[in-house]
Amino acid sequence: MVAANPGRLRREWLVCLAVVLAFAALIQQGGWLGPMDRALYDRLLAFDAMPPPADILIVAVDDRSLQALGGWPWSRDVHAALLKRLAAAGPRAVALDVIFAEPTDPAVDRRLAQALADLRAVCPVFLPVTVRTPLASGRAPVPLRPLPALEEVVSGLGHIHVELDSDNVVRSLFLREGTATQRWPALSLRLASASDAPAAREGADAPVDGTGWLRESRVLLPFSGPAGHYKSVPYAAVLNGEVPDAVLRGKTVLVGLTATGIGDQYPTPFSGGVGLTPGVEINATALDGLLRGRLLLPVGPAWQIAATALALIGWMLWLWRLGPRAALPALLAFGVMAMAVSVVFQLGLRLWLPVSVWCLAALLGYLLWSWRRLAVLMRDLYLRADAMQVGTATSNASARAPQDGWGQVVDALDRGRDAERQMQQQRAEALQLLSHDLRAPQSAILALLQGQPSTDEERALLNERIERQVRTSLGLADDFVLQMRARDDRYVLQDVDLAQLMTEVYERAWPLARKRNLKLVLTLPGAQKNGDADTAYWLPIEPRLMARAFFNLIENAIKYSRESGRVEFALEGSSAGPVVVTVTDEGVGIAAEDLPRLFDRYSRFNAASGVLAALPGEAESAGHGLGLSLVKTVVERHGGTVACRSELGYGTLFTVTLPRPSAAEPTPSAASA
Numbered sequence: 001m002v003a004a005n006p007g008r009l010r011r012e013w014l015v016c017l018a019v020v021l022a023f024a025a026l027i028q029q030g031g032w033l034g035p036m037d038r039a040l041y042d043r044l045l046a047f048d049a050m051p052p053p054a055d056i057l058i059v060a061v062d063d064r065s066l067q068a069l070g071g072w073p074w075s076r077d078v079h080a081a082l083l084k085r086l087a088a089a090g091p092r093a094v095a096l097d098v099i100f101a102e103p104t105d106p107a108v109d110r111r112l113a114q115a116l117a118d119l120r121a122v123c124p125v126f127l128p129v130t131v132r133t134p135l136a137s138g139r140a141p142v143p144l145r146p147l148p149a150l151e152e153v154v155s156g157l158g159h160i161h162v163e164l165d166s167d168n169v170v171r172s173l174f175l176r177e178g179t180a181t182q183r184w185p186a187l188s189l190r191l192a193s194a195s196d197a198p199a200a201r202e203g204a205d206a207p208v209d210g211t212g213w214l215r216e217s218r219v220l221l222p223f224s225g226p227a228g229h230y231k232s233v234p235y236a237a238v239l240n241g242e243v244p245d246a247v248l249r250g251k252t253v254l255v256g257l258t259a260t261g262i263g264d265q266y267p268t269p270f271s272g273g274v275g276l277t278p279g280v281e282i283n284a285t286a287l288d289g290l291l292r293g294r295l296l297l298p299v300g301p302a303w304q305i306a307a308t309a310l311a312l313i314g315w316m317l318w319l320w321r322l323g324p325r326a327a328l329p330a331l332l333a334f335g336v337m338a339m340a341v342s343v344v345f346q347l348g349l350r351l352w353l354p355v356s357v358w359c360l361a362a363l364l365g366y367l368l369w370s371w372r373r374l375a376v377l378m379r380d381l382y383l384r385a386d387a388m389q390v391g392t393a394t395s396n397a398s399a400r401a402p403q404d405g406w407g408q409v410v411d412a413l414d415r416g417r418d419a420e421r422q423m424q425q426q427r428a429e430a431l432q433l434l435s436h437d438l439r440a441p442q443s444a445i446l447a448l449l450q451g452q453p454s455t456d457e458e459r460a461l462l463n464e465r466i467e468r469q470v471r472t473s474l475g476l477a478d479d480f481v482l483q484m485r486a487r488d489d490r491y492v493l494q495d496v497d498l499a500q501l502m503t504e505v506y507e508r509a510w511p512l513a514r515k516r517n518l519k520l521v522l523t524l525p526g527a528q529k530n531g532d533a534d535t536a537y538w539l540p541i542e543p544r545l546m547a548r549a550f551f552n553l554i555e556n557a558i559k560y561s562r563e564s565g566r567v568e569f570a571l572e573g574s575s576a577g578p579v580v581v582t583v584t585d586e587g588v589g590i591a592a593e594d595l596p597r598l599f600d601r602y603s604r605f606n607a608a609s610g611v612l613a614a615l616p617g618e619a620e621s622a623g624h625g626l627g628l629s630l631v632k633t634v635v636e637r638h639g640g641t642v643a644c645r646s647e648l649g650y651g652t653l654f655t656v657t658l659p660r661p662s663a664a665e666p667t668p669s670a671a672s673a
Helices: 006-030 034-047 063-069 076-089 106-120 148-153 187-194 235-239 279-292 301-321 324-348 356-389 406-437 439-451 457-488 498-515 543-559 592-597 627-637
Strands: 056-061 093-096 125-131 156-159 170-178 183-185 214-220 232-234 252-257 494-497 519-523 538-541 566-573 579-585 641-647 651-658
Touching (some): 006 301, 006 356, 034 324, 056 063, 063 232, 063 235, 076 235, 093 187, 106 125, 106 148, 125 187, 156 170, 156 183, 156 187, 170 187, 170 279, 183 187, 187 279, 232 235, 252 279, 301 324, 301 356, 324 356, 457 543, 457 627, 494 498, 494 543, 498 519, 498 538, 498 566, 543 566, 543 579, 543 627, 592 641, 627 651
Parallel strands (some): 056 232, 093 125, 093 252, 125 156
Antiparallel strands (some): 170 183, 170 214, 494 538, 566 579, 579 651, 641 651
């Protein structure tokens, strides 16, 4: 048969791994799975939602305020009046999300500047800065800043830009934006700094796009609800004194537009079906994340590539070790694991790690490896089919048309099945030959020899030797058949009193010992000698085979013991532990170098090696190497062990250990001692 080629299989796996990694890098670079990743991100935001904090308040230019104060824009005296009202209430910090870039009546602008200065004396106050759009590559950006008179009296400026993803949904902003000479923190970062918020974690910077407008430290916003999530009060209600000072005191106040049709409004992860979210509420979300340390950071591109490569290498290694049936469930488990990693990163570590590319690349790896592994295995089957074709053609093989693919494989498997049937038939025929055909002529020879009278000494000696050879042949046939049955047949176990079984074996072997002038001793526990049935050694065994195994040990001990010696057949054991049967003789012993192969089939030892040498007069009756092999097979199939300890010139000790039913069930395999 042609062996499989593990080297080629390994090369195919490496090629699949390289293709999967290249595919993942391409997908990740192109961002083609962004919609799937963003959908998972938005879904997890709903699980991470928190109620709004009580210390953030929006003073909203809403529809009610427009009805009360007239159409937008309002006079800057109106804003000055609001600022005086806020100054009287004593908030923690104030930010106006309203652009005051164009001059109006100088007196009005001065009154607004004075109101800002008066509010700054109470708490920090900030104004927004943005950039004129559109930005074009090669043209210097022009920041859109408040009037100089207003900028001089406030605590600082903060940019109000948000970042739109490719689906035009706001999920992030940059903590700092500006030109090469000056950058402004986000308006929410200004407010958080004034409120003693912990330092924000830094995200990745945007690549330089040639417009001259630089963006640093992108962070993801922890949206917790749609528009209206944060507490707000109407601008007109504050201006008219309808809102008590206690509502404003100590709060971080954002003033901005929320009315329909005016101001900047954007879709967010929670905007679906309920309208857009005003920019002032997006700033409130950023402020909330900064104050409570809940901003998320996107994992950088380099770390995303490293994580993806590590995950996919692990997946491909897993595929290498799995069988074909387990690969598909493993793919589903890998997808669940990838989603779990994303959940842990987003909800636990406050990091966003896209994993859609993991799942798609893992699917590609599964398909590629399944295909290539099948191709290698099919090629191996084809080679095996060709190898089986040689010398195994059936009667009509020459008439068959050449085949390839599955037809060739099926044909080879059919031939293998036929060969297996032939082997089974040959085995049955061999058993029949050994158990009947080989025994029949030998039995006839014995009958003839027993019927012929002996007339002289030489004829008697010849007959004795012929009889010995015939009996040896019969013993070989019996032992060979018994060995095969002991190894291959299914055992039918019976509860047997081991002591009674040993007594029967002892009575069978006693005449052999007497013939050799040996003392054969049976040693049983005291209770057994008295016939106490309650302490009998009941074991589930196959009695015929176990009796033959014990008899083989005693027969060997008798055969290789010196005359007038002693052979002991003993039983030991407790009510809970294993049962131990020993056979001890005072014979010639076994050499140490031959002990490891003592129980091998057909292992025979002669006097030249000093092992199992027959005593004078027994040379022609030496064993055929099946007796001890049978002992080992029978004992081990009962879950036991057999061991031998011997020394040349001092005898041999065989020890058989059998487990009780509560300790071990009979098993067809066990290690020999």
